[in-house]
Structures are given as structure tokens and as C-alpha cells.
Amino acid sequence: MAFGKGHHLHLIDGSAFIFRAYHALPPLTRKSDGLPVGAVAGFCNLLWGELTAARAQAATHIAVIFDAGSKTFRNEIYDQYKANRPPLPEDLRPQFPLTRDATRAFNVACLEIDGFEADDIIATFARQAKEAGGTVTIFSSDKDLMQLIGDGVDMHDPMKNKRLGREEVLEKFGVGPERVVDVQSLAGDSVDNVPGAPGIGLKTAALLINEYGDLDTLLARAGEIKQPKRREALVDNADLIRISRDLVRLRDDVPVGVTLESFELQPPQGEAVMAFLKQMEFATLMKRVGEKLGVAAPALEAGKGYEVAGAHEVAEVTQAPIDPGSYVCVRDMATLQGFIDQARQRGWLAVDTETTSLDEMRAEIVGISLAVEPGVAAYVPLLHRTGTDDLLGQVTLVPGQMDRDAVLAALKPVLEDPSVLKIGQNMKYDAKIFARLGVQVAPIDDTMLMSYAMHAGLHNHGMDELSQTYLGHTPIPIKELIGSGKSAVTFDRVDIDKATRYAAEDADVTLRLWQMFKPKLHQAKVTTVYETLERPLVPVLAEMEMAGIEVDRQVLSRMSGAFAQKMAQLEEEIQTLAGEKFNVGSPKQLGEILFDKMSLPGGEKGKNGAYSTGADILEDLATEHELPGRVLDWRQLSKLKSTYTDALQDHINPETGRVHTSYSISGAVTGRLASTDPNLQNIPVRSEEGRRIREAFVAPKGKVLVSLDYSQIELRILAHVADIPALQQSFRDGIDIHAMTASEMFNVPLSEMTSDIRRKAKAINFGVIYGISGFGLARNLRIPRGEAQGFIDRYFERFPGIKEYMAATVKFAQERGYVQTLFGRKIHTPEINARGPGAGFAKRAAINAPIQGTAADIIRRAMIRMPQAIAGLPAKMLLQVHDELLFEVEEAAADTLISRAKEVMEGAAHPAVAIKVPLVVEAGKGANWAEAH
DNA sequence: ACGCTCACG
DNA sequence: GACGTACGTGAGCGTA
Numbered sequence: 001m002a003f004g005k006g007h008h009l010h011l012i013d014g015s016a017f018i019f020r021a022y023h024a025l026p027p028l029t030r031k032s033d034g035l036p037v038g039a040v041a042g043f044c045n046l047l048w049g050e051l052t053a054a055r056a057q058a059a060t061h062i063a064v065i066f067d068a069g070s071k072t073f074r075n076e077i078y079d080q081y082k083a084n085r086p087p088l089p090e091d092l093r094p095q096f097p098l099t100r101d102a103t104r105a106f107n108v109a110c111l112e113i114d115g116f117e118a119d120d121i122i123a124t125f126a127r128q129a130k131e132a133g134g135t136v137t138i139f140s141s142d143k144d145l146m147q148l149i150g151d152g153v154d155m156h157d158p159m160k161n162k163r164l165g166r167e168e169v170l171e172k173f174g175v176g177p178e179r180v181v182d183v184q185s186l187a188g189d190s191v192d193n194v195p196g197a198p199g200i201g202l203k204t205a206a207l208l209i210n211e212y213g214d215l216d217t218l219l220a221r222a223g224e225i226k227q228p229k230r231r232e233a234l235v236d237n238a239d240l241i242r243i244s245r246d247l248v249r250l251r252d253d254v255p256v257g258v259t260l261e262s263f264e265l266q267p268p269q270g271e272a273v274m275a276f277l278k279q280m281e282f283a284t285l286m287k288r289v290g291e292k293l294g295v296a297a298p299a300l301e302a303g304k305g306y307e308v309a310g311a312h313e314v315a316e317v318t319q320a321p322i323d324p325g326s327y328v329c330v331r332d333m334a335t336l337q338g339f340i341d342q343a344r345q346r347g348w349l350a351v352d353t354e355t356t357s358l359d360e361m362r363a364e365i366v367g368i369s370l371a372v373e374p375g376v377a378a379y380v381p382l383l384h385r386t387g388t389d390d391l392l393g394q395v396t397l398v399p400g401q402m403d404r405d406a407v408l409a410a411l412k413p414v415l416e417d418p419s420v421l422k423i424g425q426n427m428k429y430d431a432k433i434f435a436r437l438g439v440q441v442a443p444i445d446d447t448m449l450m451s452y453a454m455h456a457g458l459h460n461h462g463m464d465e466l467s468q469t470y471l472g473h474t475p476i477p478i479k480e481l482i483g484s485g486k487s488a489v490t491f492d493r494v495d496i497d498k499a500t501r502y503a504a505e506d507a508d509v510t511l512r513l514w515q516m517f518k519p520k521l522h523q524a525k526v527t528t529v530y531e532t533l534e535r536p537l538v539p540v541l542a543e544m545e546m547a548g549i550e551v552d553r554q555v556l557s558r559m560s561g562a563f564a565q566k567m568a569q570l571e572e573e574i575q576t577l578a579g580e581k582f583n584v585g586s587p588k589q590l591g592e593i594l595f596d597k598m599s600l601p602g603g604e605k606g607k608n609g610a611y612s613t614g615a616d617i618l619e620d621l622a623t624e625h626e627l628p629g630r631v632l633d634w635r636q637l638s639k640l641k642s643t644y645t646d647a648l649q650d651h652i653n654p655e656t657g658r659v660h661t662s663y664s665i666s667g668a669v670t671g672r673l674a675s676t677d678p679n680l681q682n683i684p685v686r687s688e689e690g691r692r693i694r695e696a697f698v699a700p701k702g703k704v705l706v707s708l709d710y711s712q713i714e715l716r717i718l719a720h721v722a723d724i725p726a727l728q729q730s731f732r733d734g735i736d737i738h739a740m741t742a743s744e745m746f747n748v749p750l751s752e753m754t755s756d757i758r759r760k761a762k763a764i765n766f767g768v769i770y771g772i773s774g775f776g777l778a779r780n781l782r783i784p785r786g787e788a789q790g791f792i793d794r795y796f797e798r799f800p801g802i803k804e805y806m807a808a809t810v811k812f813a814q815e816r817g818y819v820q821t822l823f824g825r826k827i828h829t830p831e832i833n834a835r836g837p838g839a840g841f842a843k844r845a846a847i848n849a850p851i852q853g854t855a856a857d858i859i860r861r862a863m864i865r866m867p868q869a870i871a872g873l874p875a876k877m878l879l880q881v882h883d884e885l886l887f888e889v890e891e892a893a894a895d896t897l898i899s900r901a902k903e904v905m906e907g908a909a910h911p912a913v914a915i916k917v918p919l920v921v922e923a924g925k926g927a928n929w930a931e932a933h
Numbered sequence: 934a935c936g937c938t939c940a941c942g
Numbered sequence: 943g944a945c946g947t948a949c950g951t952g953a954g955c956g957t958a
Contacts, residue, residue: 585955586956586957587937587938587955587956587957589956610936610937610957612937613937614937614938614939635938636939638954638955639938639939639940639954642953642955643940643952643953643954644940647953647954667951667952668950668951669950670949670950670951672942672950672951674950674951674952675952676952676953677952678952679940679941679953681940681941681951681952682939682940682941682942682951682952684940685940686941687940709942766948766949767948769948770948770949771947771948772948773946773947773948775947776947776948779947779948836945836946837945837947840945840946840947841946841947841949844947844948845949845950848948848949848950849949851949852942852950855942881941881942882941882942882950882951883942
């Protein structure tokens with residue numbers, strides 16, 4: 001029978017059901033294999049409830065509509081559409097196809113169409129139903145659907161369990177359903193990232209539309225608006241507003257390919273429902289559905305059902321042992337396609353690349369390994385070369401390898417497919433290799449970062465260590481393939497059979513680690529840390545590293561020359577003073593000259609019997625003799641030359657002409673990044689001579705460098721976490737915090753503050769962050785230990801909250817074995833209950849970690865939000881130096897960049913944590929880093 | 934491979 | 943009462 005008068009259609013927004021189910025339930029997994037099924041279970045419950053309700057409401061037709069998940073036509077209109085959506089939780093993705101299966105199992109029509117959102121499909125069916133003379137109820141909480149209300153179409157919000165009609169639309173938008181699109185086009189939508197008109201919200205938009213009738217009239221007569229702000233917002237952004245309208249207006253002409261008749265409400269077929277529920281191991285639901293349908297629920301075998309993720313370890317015992325002999329060497333397209341198909345089927349793929357270098361910007365890809373299941377792994381050799389060059393000195397490819405570009409072309413769709421999760425160990429490396437080959441790998445999971453989120457402080461997170469610790473398996477060492485030291489060869493010279501065993505094993509191990517870590521993230525309560533502070537940082541850092549920073553070789557080379565001259569001169573003077581030639585760079589020889597030959601006082605031998613000749617000791621000796629001062633000068637120049645002016649030149653990439661550092665996300669236990677090859681986080685700044693090295697870090701013509709750094713961020717965090725009202729107030733008032741501390745401690749009014757008193761207070765403030773001790777402060781200030789202890793006692797007397805915070809933090813660590821940042825990052829403190837001197841170290845580290853770690857979390861949050869915030873500006877984020885971000889930007893846009901980036905940085909803690917003191921960011925710009933800082 | 938020294942936050 | 947200490951990093955060098 002044709003759909004028409006008297007018929008009533010229920011249209012269900014399936015995606016809304018899924019998300020609601022996912023967030024309402026704990027992470028449940030199927031007992032037999034650990035498959036995440038929480039969202040599916042919740043979805044089935046909601047659907048079952050809805051089916052019961054539909055009958056009660058005399059629905060005659062029903063359908064569940066899903067989002068197809070891939071890009072839609074709206075992304076072609078506006079590429080930023082929905083661009084700020086958080087990434088999908090990794091355990092939700094594989095449940096999507098199961099919810100479709102569930103819908104079909106309940107004998108309900110289900111539909112999704114590539115290129116369109118569920119909302120468009122719903123709009124299309126709603127129109128068809130209306131035109132046929134029937135009525136429609138839409139089940140969704142999505143306000144975008146409210147434009148469809150009226151004339152036989154109403155909505156039901158399942159979250160609030162309430163009907164939405166014309167009155168509710170008026171209440172929410174200030175206009176009727178027919179003008180909802182106009183209002184939304186003006187107001188924009190931050191959730192979907194619809195731009196709208198800047199500065200116009202829902203209220204103003206409704207006011208304008210009601211005054212002018214509709215959007216087109218309003219835009220045509222925008223010049224008449226009296227308020228200058230509103231007038232400009234509309235006149236200047238007319239195009240953006242029209243684009244916004246195309247984004248919010250639902251299409252009701254989607255080629256759906258099915259008719260309304262096919263949605264006729266059918267009773268569920270007991271057998272099909274039961275088969276599905278049994279497969280999912282949903283015992284309770286089987287019983288409930290069975291009773292209603294009058295079918296016996298089949299019993300589940302022992303050990304089946306579902307449970308909260310990680311409740312039991314099933315992974316290891318059920319897995320096949322790791323056997324490198326079983327891996328496949330891929331030499332033809334059909335075999336490769338087989339792995340790709342398996343990846344699509346499962347929704348995940350473990351990937352690893354083998355290359356000629358650890359430097360991602362110079363490395364050439366040699367092969368790719370893949371794994372889809374524990375034990376099911378393959379290696380695709382691409383560019384292995386013969387061990388010896390031929391007679392002409394030419395390298396020759398080993399025969400039997402597939403063409404690199406053909407393999408990449410085959411892999412690109414799956415590597416870029418948003419519905420297939422790519423799993424790797426240190427994915428930033430592989431993502432950069434692929435990016436250089438034109439493949440943007442996403443979405444990703446990273447076992448190194450999962451381990452870091454769970455185990456920071458317990459051990460490092462390299463693959464060999466993780467495999468040993470968590471799989472009890474020692475992977476083939478890379479040394480066995482490429483050798484070590486001077487005789488090491490690059491991976492392209494490795495025999496393909498050996499490479500297959502090694503490389504595929506890495507992918508296999510990575511996949512197994514991922515399966516083991518996944519449920520444990522929830523258990524360790526670090527899912528949010530992983531999802532918001534680790535995983536999203538990978539693409540951000542990859543971008544920064546690939547951008548690199550321009551370094552002027554000339555500047556460095558000139559400085560190197562000058563340093564060399566000055567050093568030679570100093571060396572001669574030193575040797576004359578010593579009365580003999582010796583290696584000034586050898587602490588051992590220097591110690592013997594100073595303390596044995598010249599008999600200067602204060603010679604202390606370290607653990608291996610050598611005299612200590614550190615800067616502080618030489619500074620003390622400088623009053624006794626000329627030589628130590630000269631050595632200090634020589635050392636400074638030597639350091640600057642070897643570590644900076646010489647070494648940095650070697651790091652200039654010949655292709656890009658820029659220096660590309662690599663950030664280690666999991667290198668520092670506190671959450672800080674670490675920079676290597678080269679380390680761009682310790683470029684000199686404290687001494688005048690050193691600071692000049694920053695003049696070599698330059699912006700290209702027409703651009704400038706912009707530096708933004710958090711002012712006193714760790715002290716601000718201390719004021720918050722230790723809850724010290726006096727410190728908090730000073731930060732709110734913008735008072736010099738060290739002067740204020742000094743004033744409180746020494747009873748000196750701010751107006752009479754001397755730089756010496758302030759210096760002491762500053763040292764104490766920093767000392768507190770480090771877990772202060774009388775000894776440490778005494779050494780830092782070069783004052784007697786008793787005096788230093790006196791300062792500390794006075795400080796604690798004045799700010800008792802600090803002492804309480806320190807004690808509470810240590811106690812927390814002793815009881816739980818870890819400390820936490822404000823954002824939930826855990827830093828383990830395994831040595832906290834040790835005896836001996838180690839105990840002191842562990843306590844101070846435990847006190848420092850939440851403060852340093854919270855600061856690290858904050859700048860991570862800022863960095864993750866930054867690409868979105870500066871999109872459209874001719875600007876790039878280049879470097880991070882713990883509390884500083886460095887950008888390169890076209891000169892004309894520098895001030896815009898500063899204001900946008902500053903806003904992101906100062907607001908980075910929100911909305912997760914409301915810090916009681918303002919975060920303040922200071923900005924500078926200039927032709928080089930010295931000027932910008 | 935390890936420790937010393939020193940550059941940074 | 944003695945011990946040994948500021949927190950977090952990475953690079954280059956000399957020495958074993």
C-alpha cells in the first residue's frame with residue numbers, strides 16, 4: 001500500500017542514539033574477545049524502547065538514519081565545516097557497523113548515504129511524507145532539524161523526553177521554523193564551526209530577521225541598519241553569511257533510492273534478533289526481548305557476556321605466539337589488497353615504515369609493514385638495494401619488489417580513510433614519512449603515547465621495552481640487521497627476508513600492544529589525558545617539525561670563526577699561566593693543574609677520583625688566581641661554538657634550507673616535550689654573547705618571527721594548587737610577585753624594596769617549585785646554610801599553605817605511587833618510599849611534577865587549539881620552548897596573529913580547569929629570534 | 934658506555 | 943647524627 005493520508009512516519013537520528021549510548025555507559029567489552037560493545041548495547045536498548053513507543057503512538061512506518069561518516073557536500077562549500085570536532089573515541093569507531101547490524105536485526109529499515117548528513121536524508125523523507133499527506137515525527141536532539149517542524153512534522157527530543165513543536169522553536173530561535181535557517185546563518189554555530197556573522201548571536205539574529213522579514217531582504221538592506229557594529233558585521237560578511245546559509249539549510253532532495261513504503265513498521269523476527277543479541281553476548285536484553293516476542297532466549301555459554309573493559313586480561317592467553325617465520329613478504333598487488341581489505345573489515349591497521357635514516361626529513365622509505373590481527377602481519381619491501389654497488393658504482397634495486405608509487409597509491413585511501421584507525425608506535429615518525437610522500441595518515445592511535453599516558457615515571461616507552469614488559473617477548477634487535485657504530489649500514493642494504501621478519505614483527509607487536517593497552521587506558525583513568533593531551537598533539541608537532549625554522553648559516557659561520565680565534569688566544573694565555581701545555585677541555589687534566597701543580601684550595605674529588613672543576617668551583621677560585629677565570633671564558637666559547645654555531649650549521653636541511661628539530665612527546669616524565677636533533681629548547685639567552693646566536697634564527701623576507709611566552713606560569717600554578725590567597729591576589733593585581741614575596745617575608749614596604757632582597761625572594765619562589773631545601777637555597781644564593789634555612793622557615797610561616805601543599809603532595813605520592821596534574825596526567829613516583837638519599841630526590845620530584853606538568857598540559861592544550869585559531873592567517877607555529885611558542889608570520893598579519901594566539905594561550909586551561917589566577921602571555925616580534933623574544 | 938659540564942625552562 | 947640534595951631536559955666532549 002502506498003504511503004499517504006493516515007500514515008505516520010518515525011524518523012530516528014541513529015548517530016544521536018549511538019553517541020548518547022556511548023557516553024551513558026561505561027566502556028563495556030564482549031567477554032569472549034574484548035570487542036568494545038558498550039555503544040551497541042545502549043543503542044539496542046534505545047531502539048527497543050523506541051519500537052515499543054512507536055507502536056503505542058500508532059506509527060505506521062519507521063526508519064533509522066545514520067551519518068555516513070565521510071566528508072559531505074558541506075565540506076566542499078566550506079572546508080572548515082565541523083573541523084573543530086574532537087576526534088572520535090578509538091573504541092567507538094568499530095561499533096558503528098554493529099549498530100547498523102542491530103537496526104536490521106530488529107527488522108527496522110536503516111539508511112545512510114555518502115556525501116550527505118543524516119539530517120539531509122531526514123529532511124528529504126519528511127518532505128516526501130508530508131507531500132504524500134502523512135505525518136512525521138523526528139527523533140533527535142539536533143537543533144538543526146528544527147527548521148523542518150510544522151505542517152504535520154514535529155520532533156521529539158529523546159534526551160529531554162519532550163515534544164518539540166512550533167512554540168519550542170519560537171522559544172529557542174525567536175522565529176518560526178521557516179526562518180530558523182536565516183537566524184542560524186547569521187548567528188553561526190560553534191559546534192559545527194559554521195561562521196555566521198561575527199559578533200551576532202541568536203538574540204540579535206532573531207531581532208534582525210523579525211525586523212526585515214527574511215535574510216535576503218536583510219542583506220539587501222543591510223546598509224540601513226543603525227548600529228554601526230551590526231551594519232559592518234553584515235555588510236562585510238555577506239558572503240560568509242550566504243555560505244553559512246548553505247551549510248545550515250538542509251537538503252531535502254537527496255537521491256535516497258528507496259521509497260517510504262519500504263519503511264513500513266514490521267514486527268521483529270525473534271530468530272534474527274536473538275541471533276544478533278547472542279552474537280553480541282547481551283544476555284539481559286535477550287531475556288527482555290524474548291519475553292516480549294514470546295521466544296525463548298538462547299543461553300550463553302560460560303565465559304560469554306559483557307563486562308567493563310579491562311576487567312579481565314584475555315589478550316595474552318588467547319593470542320598466537322609471535323612467530324617471525326609466519327610473516328608475509330608482499331610482492332604483488334593481490335596480496336597487498338588482501339591486507340587492505342582485512343583492515344577495512346576490522347576498522348584498524350597497524351603500520352610501520354622502514355627508512356634509510358632516523359631523521360624524518362631526510363629519510364627515504366625502504367619498506368612498509370602492516371598488521372591486521374595478532375600474528376597476521378606483512379612487510380612490503382619497496383627500495384631494498386643490493387649489498388654492493390655494481391661496477392659503475394651505481395646502486396641496483398633488489399629484484400622482486402613492487403613499485404613504490406603503485407603501493408602508495410593502493411595504500412593511500414585506507415591510510416587516509418577516517419573509518420580505519422591506523423595504529424603505530426611513535427606514529428609521528430611514520431606520519432611525517434608518509435606526509436612527505438603525499439599521504440596524510442589519519443586517524444591514528446599510538447602505543448607509545450598510550451603507554452606514556454598510563455606509565456609515565458615507571459619506565460620508558462620504546463617498543464622493545466614495551467614488548468618485553470607487556471608481551472614478554474624480545475623483538476629482533478635492529479643491530480642484527482644493520483650492525484652498529486661505524487660499520488652500520490642503512491636499512492635499504494638489509495636482506496629482504498631478514499627485513500620481513502624484523503619489520504612485520506614490529507607491526508605485529510604494535511598491534512598486540514594496542515589491543516592490550518586499549519582497555520587499560522579506561523582502567524587507569526587516563527583516557528582523557530590520552531585523547532586530549534597526547535593523541536591530538538601528533539599532527540600538530542608533525543606540522544611544526546616539517547615547517548622547520550630558517551637559520552642563517554653566514555651568521556653562525558662568522559661567529560664560529562670569531563670564537564675560534566678568541567679560544568686560541570685564551571688557550572695560549574691559560575697554558576702560559578699553567579706553565580705547560582695541556583688539554584684545556586679535559587676536566588681531569590685541568591684538575592691536576594689546579595689542585596696538584598698549583599695547589600689551589602678546594603680540590604674535591606668526585607666518585608671516580610677526579611677533581612671536580614665545575615663553573616661554581618672555578619668561580620670561587622677566580623679570586624685566587626687568573627687561570628680559572630680564563631678557563632671559564634674558554635669554556636663558554638667552546639660550548640657556544642661546538643654545540644651551537646658549529647653544530648647548528650650541520651642541521652640545516654639541504655632541501656629546505658631550514659632546521660627541523662624533532663620533538664619527543666614522551667621523553668620527559670612530567671609532560672614536557674623534549675627537543676632533539678638539534679635541541680632547539682636550549683638555545684642560549686641568559687648571557688649576552690650566547691644570546692647573539694638567536695640572531696641566526698631568522699624570518700624569511702617579508703615575514704617576522706613572533707614569540708609568545710607565559711609569564712611566571714609555574715608560580716601561578718603553585719598559587720592555584722597550593723591555594724595561597726596572597727599570591728593569587730598579587731597575580732590578579734599584576735604586582736611584581738618576587739617583590740611582593742620579599743615584602744611579606746622581610747617586612748619591607750614595596751616602595752623600599754632593594755634588588756638584593758628581591759633576588760633572595762625570587763630564589764625562594766623558584767626553590768619552592770623545585771621542592772626547596774636549605775642546602776639547595778644556600779648554594780644557589782651563596783649564603784650560609786643556616787641563613788638559607790631561616791629564610792625558608794620565614795617563608796613557610798608567612799605562606800603556611802605552601803608547606804601543607806608540599807606535605808600533602810608527598811603523602812599522596814607515598815599512598816598511591818603517583819602524583820597528578822590539574823588535567824589528570826599521572827606521573828608515577830616509584831622511588832617515593834625508598835630509603836636513603838634517593839628518598840629526597842623522589843620527594844622533590846613529586847612536589848615539582850604536578851606544577852611543571854600542569855604548565856606542560858596547558859601549553860599542550862594551546863598548541864592543539866592553535867591550528868584552528870590561526871587558520872587563514874599567513875602564519876606557522878614553528879617551535880615550543882616549554883612556556884614559549886615561536887611563530888613565523890607575514891609582517892602585515894603579525895598583530896592579528898599575536899592577538900589570536902595570545903587569546904588561545906591565556907585561555908588554554910578552560911573549560912577543563914578554572915585557574916584562580918589569570919594566565920598572562922607576553923608577546924614580541926622581530927626579524928630574528930633575539931628581537932622577537 | 935658513562936660521567937662531566939653547561940645550554941635552556 | 944650523618945648523608946647529600948634544589949625540578950625537568952639534550953649535546954658535546956673526554957675518558958674508560
